[in-house]
Each structure stands twice: as structure tokens, then as C-alpha cells.
Amino acid sequence: MTPLCRTAILGFGTVGSAVARRLITDRQDFQLTRILDRRAAIKRDGFAAATVAWTTCIDDILSSDVDVVVEAIGGVEPAAEWIRAALNAGKSVVTANKQLMARHGDALLRLAERQGRQLRFEAAVGGAMPIVRAIGDGLAGDRLTRIVAILNGTTNAVLSRMEASGCSMADALDDARSCGYAEADPSADLDGLDAAAKLAIVCGLAFGLRVDPSQIPTRTCATIGASDFAAARAAGNTLRQLAQAHYDRATSTLTISVAPALVPRDSVFGRAAGPQNAAVITGEYSGDTSMTGTGAGGDATAVAILADITAIARDRSAIVPAPALNVDFRLQTQDCSVPFAISPFRVEHRLAEAV
């Protein structure tokens, strides 16, 4: 009988509250004992769980007997400082924080390794789509060369809504907000900064490269209008925000961008609807591997977080790789001045014509 895994949650927003509900209702192998939220006094009234102690102070978590800390506050600080403190206090950490992992992931992973603890981050990229394990573990036996992916569920919900209804971006944004997929200010999603952080994490896993997310060229999706979809449709295409990274190992050149792209309507990208994410991962030996899955929302993100807590509970002394990321490569600037990026037609054709 494995001892109960005592868990704390930092941040009781959409993701943190979804994790809390799952831990209380259907995971008897875990015990949720602490929740930190700066508005604990208000939020505790809406969440009835006798075993949970609420706090506004990180020291209450650090000095407690919790085994795993779930970081769901978002943003770089104080999340980075708190994760560092939790690892130093002997806790393992699960995070959904892409900005943090893109900027400080390798240093925090090395700290976790030194501490004999784990830092897991499946939820930081792709929501429930298990792309971190697919690239970091399942395809670790290949030499990967290319990732083409939809990594922002909010933007995909907006664009696929415009495609399906012919509505304006403003109306599609209102719809996404009412479904809980978009925040009041969606610019980090539409402008590509969210996807760029996720793509930087993916480049570390896939190519062993340390990519500064602020150096990834981006072009916004915010200016796309109904007429752009009409024009795309006439040629059998639609528009999606694509994150693309191609690593030429012979010349150590990384070509990378996040931008709106024309994609065939019947492709894995064109078919991604609502908050779905999608990815095509290309390797020298395995060819193309594709994935799709629910990329946004509390329940989907909680699935990835619970998967990581499960992994920690199964094997408390597991080693999560802390690779020494390579910085010795050439970053090729992708031209993001054109309205729509080059569509990954070749990807699609290779998938369709594999016979």
C-alpha cells in the first residue's frame, strides 16, 4: 500500500480549482491538504473540504508535510521563487506554467535533480494532449527535426469559430470568453506570446536547444477578419495559428516562428476545432507522428496535472531529465512580414500520400 500523497495547490483559479475538485472527488490515493490563494478568505467559502487548510502565505506550505506542490498561479514571479523554495524544502513540484518553464525550466529542473525531487510540467504545453511525454520520452529514441503545431487553445477556438460561423473576431472572442477559453485581454494568446513560450519548451525537449522565447518571431492573429477566411476557403484552406520549428542538425540552424498560416481544411490542423491543440512531430527514423487533444480549460489542464502527480506518487525518487541545453546554434529569422506563413503543405501531403 503506497502511502497517501499529500498535495498542496498554489492558486485557486480555473486550473487550481479543477485540480482541487478532482483530488477531492475521485482520487482517493491523494490527499489535498493545503490551498494557497491571495483571496483565500473569499474563495474558501465556495469549496467545502474539511481536510483542507487555506492560507495566503507560502511559508505555511513550505513548512507543512505536503509531498507535492501544484503551482497554478501563472506568471513568472513569484511562481519561480516559490517553486525554488518548494524544491529547496524537499517538495516535488507540478506546474502548468509555460512562461516560467520557457525562461527558467532548465535551471529549476537541475535544482530538482540536485534535491532528489521532481519538477513535472506536462500541463505547460498542450493541455491534456500529452506532448511533453511524447517528445521527451516516447520519441526520445529518434533524432527529431521538425515540430509544426497549434499550441494555443484560445486562438484556435476563436479562429475555428470565425471559420464555422463567418462572424467577426470581436464576436468570436466574446463567444470564447463565455465558454471560459479566453481572458479579458487575449493579446498574449492572439499575438503568439503564449505559443512562443510553449514552442521554446518544446525545442528544449525535441532538439536539446535553449531558445529564448522573446527571440521567436511572431505575427499576430488579431487582424484576421471574416474576408480572410472567405479567401482561404475558396482555395480549400483555412487559417490557424501555427508554431513551427525546424532544426537542421547538419548546420545547427533553427528556423522558428509563431504566425497565422494557411492550412488545408482537411488537414490535421484545419480539422482542429474549438480549444483543440494539434502537433505533427517529424523524426529521421519515425517520420511523422501526430497528436490532437483538448488544449485549454480547467478540466483538460487538470488531467495533465493529475498525470504528473500520479507519476510522482508512483515513484517518489524518479529522475526527471534535466538536460544541458545547447545554446550553440544559429537562429534563422523567419519572415513574419507576410500576412500568412507558408502552410505546411508538405507535412499534409506526406501524411496523405504515405502509401
Place this chain on the structure above:
Amino acid sequence: MTPLCRTAILGFGTVGSAVARRLITDRQDFQLTRILDRRAAIKRDGFAAATVAWTTCIDDILSSDVDVVVEAIGGVEPAAEWIRAALNAGKSVVTANKQLMARHGDALLRLAERQGRQLRFEAAVGGAMPIVRAIGDGLAGDRLTRIVAILNGTTNAVLSRMEASGCSMADALDDARSCGYAEADPSADLDGLDAAAKLAIVCGLAFGLRVDPSQIPTRTCATIGASDFAAARAAGNTLRQLAQAHYDRATSTLTISVAPALVPRDSVFGRAAGPQNAAVITGEYSGDTSMTGTGAGGDATAVAILADITAIARDRSAIVPAPALNVDFRLQTQDCSVPFAISPFRVEHRLAEAV
């Protein structure tokens, strides 16, 4: 600096030789030291590697200093006996053997756990498509309810060839043999026995159920002719071999089958061409997650095997879950007497209409 991971390969066929080439050419972190093959005297001449000792005797492997044994001989015996002996001798084991894992997987996983060693089997299902990790790790934070999948690359290569060219099954089989995707006797592939073994493994990972592969209802694809494809095409469909498992947790009822099925041509299944595999995994919280990837061939299978060796080398004392599989469920007999199974239209529509 991690010490070199010394590796032995049992069986120098399509898969074993692909693994050997990869270990020799581009994985300096592993050292291939032993190869066992019953025709070692002949095969060693075609493989120049000074560090490798060839043998026909399993005791030479067991008494050697290898850390990891790759089992690539296939079939249940002597593979099961040799894996048991290797674990008892303190080796970790990586296998691509679905028949073995479907029948003896849980007992062997428990033995590995008792020995403090690892038994990994990503290559047993899906080739390079990392479905074992997706279900067993990445989606372990959900309550999974359904798997619909193409799990046999040979049958898919044959059926998609018939679809694309209008040729007979005999001609498509000749073509698949010349590409190395089909053996002289393809009946285990076409009849569904290979996919049934893989589906049994998947049911253990996804639902925690111990399914006897011989109890899975199957219907052969061998009788499908060119006229069946023509009739399917007229309705926008095509034919694929689908492995399906639906677990109703409320009634503990598992409905399961492997049979030819009508699928929409533009679905993730209809688009799977050549030796590709595909899967749609449904969970209560994450909805549908889909994957596609190269499901057959030495290079693709070697990717999954190298991923498993990499995982062992990263963390020599990692715990691979050995779940206590539940046998207390009702197996619902799917009607396989109809020519083509019920198509998973609902899966497709949910994917397409998620907006």
C-alpha cells in the same frame, strides 16, 4: 557523466538489426555488447561491429555484464522464459513483443518490480506512435472510457493500397511484402489476432482490466475485395481494421472487438495510409485525444525501443507501474457477424464539431 549502458539484443531480425544499427551509429551513450541469434554464425558476417560478441546461448547473455536486454525474437516462448531469466539475473528488459505482453505482461511487470529492475514495452503497441506512454502516463490523470484504433500496420498498408489503387488484396499483399510490411503468412495481421493482443495491452493500461486476447471477438479483413472499397467510397467512406474497446465503468462492462469497419475517408482513420497506426482515446475529463504514427517497420519500432533504453539509462532505479489488473468485469460480445463493424462516426463528429 552517466556510465555507459551496456545492451544485448535477442533476435537479429528486422527489428533487432534496426536497433543494432542505431546503437552502433548514433547512440554513443549506449554500448551494444552482445547479440543472440540462432543463426549467429551466418548473420554476424553482415554486421561489422568489433565490440559485439555473438552467441546462440541465452546463458552467455545472462552471465554477462549487460544492463539492458532487448527482446526482439517475438512469439511467447522462449521469449517469456528468457525475459523472466533476465529479470532474475538483474537485467532490465525492453521488449517489442505484444503476444507476450498481452499474456504475461502483468506477471512479468510484477517480477521486474520485485527485482528492482524495469520491463518497458513501448514498442509492443503502435510502433513509433507513443501510445503506451500516452495512455499509461500522459492520460493517467483522466478516467478513460474508450479506445478506437488502427493497431496493425500491415493490414493498414494492404487496405490503404487497395483503396488508392483499386487492386486486389493479393496484389496489395505482394506490394506490402516487397516493402517489408507483410510476412509470408499475413493471417495473424489480417485476421485481427495481432491487433487483439495489442488491444488487450491497451485495456490493461487504460482501464486496469486483464483481458484475455483470445476472448476478443475478431472478424478477418482477408475477404475484403475491390468492390467493397468501391461501395464504401460511394458513401464517402473507406475500410480499415479497427480495434475498439469501450468500458462502461457504471456497469463494469467492456465492449470490445477487432474487425473491418466503414470509416469516413476524411477521418483520422480514413486518412491513415501505408503502415500508419492511429488512435482516438476518450476520457471523461479530456474528451478525445488522437494520435497517428508509423506503426510497422524496423526503423519505427527501433525508435520505441531506443526510447525505452533511454528511459532506463536516465534512471536505473525507476519504477515501471505493475498494476493489479481487475478481472471482475463483464465482457460484452460484440457482434462480428456483420460484414463491417459500426463505424465510429460519433468519434469523428465529436472531433469535427467541437466548436
